Amino acid sequence: AKSVFFKQSDVPEVTELTWLLTTLTPMPMLENCHSYKDKLNKGLKPNHGLFSYPVLMASDILIYDSNIVPVGKDQKQHVEVTRDIAGKFNQTYGETFVIPEPRIRDEVAAVPGTDGQKMSKSYDNTIEIFGDEKPLRKKVLRLVMDSRPPEEPKPDADKNIAIQLLKLFATQEVAKETENKLREGGLGYGDLKKTLFEHYWEYFAEARAKRAELENNLDYVSQVLRKSAEKARALATTVLDRAKNNCGLS
Structure with a gap:
């Protein structure tokens, strides 16, 4: 199977659906998210982007009618939040979204970083691939x-x-x-x-070699991203229109 590889910013429908989902998302649900509380405990100043990030993730999942979401153990709650938001939307406005299931491989459920915490750019404890x-x-x-x-x-x-x-x-x-x-x-x-x-x-030797090859062929990379974005937007538009129609916005 091949992946559709594109930039999220090339699919503006994700942002629009995010706003739609926020109108049904309870604040206590977001306040209880592990990632939000963890970052606050580490001294990171809260802002709306951090607080509402799980809704953006939900939009990113739901807008493609995803039924299986591969995640690490620490991301399982985000899929649960997505399921709750989708379920509430479906209950309020009728069947609209596919309810996704998380898929967690035991051997990569949690990847440790250089300091023993989970590996994350936020913690500056990654070992880069490239x-x-x-x-x-x-x-x-x-x-x-x-x-x-x-x-x-x-x-x-x-x-x-x-x-x-x-x-x-x-x-x-x-x-x-x-x-x-x-x-x-x-x-x-x-x-x-x-x-x-x-x-x-x-x-990662083969991946590094492939990346070096692509760095010397950026026109091809841009072409792939553009065509993939078109394919992604076609599905995203269908799902967004379905959501807007069901809640009376179109």
Whole structure:
């Protein structure tokens, strides 16, 4: 299957549907969103964009009649908010939106960042896919570990950040073998982080090469984005018109 790859800003119907959905979205629902409360707890000053972001996400899902939404564990609540908003709209104005279901793969339900929190640009703890080798290697080698010596067994090896990340990039056999070595003692953290970087760098090698190729063919990229946006807008317009018609705005 192929994805329709486009810029959200090329589909203005999303913004219009967002406004429509806000008229039915209770404030307490948004106040209880984990991501909003988490950012407030970290000292981020609240604004309307942050507060109403889950409604924009709901619009982005509902406007394409999405039935399955692949998300991480931390994003499940956003799909639940989307379901609640869509359900309330359908109950108020008749069947309008498809009620989506979240799909969470256990092995990537939560990806840890360099500081042990979930990986997020907001927390400045990401390991970039397309960065340069030297700074990325340095970032991986700076992963903070505890002070236990290599020879000491580590029964909590599965909780180690490097092990958790390695499971995303290495084969199951390599990841399990490395985890067992760390658990039994004899594997130093420095060697563990070097192993992680090697598998990380190799895992995204093909993607980096493809990106470099596309950077030298931006006309093709623009063409793909334009055609994909046309396809996305065709569906988005249909869903938006359905919503406006059902609530008496057209």
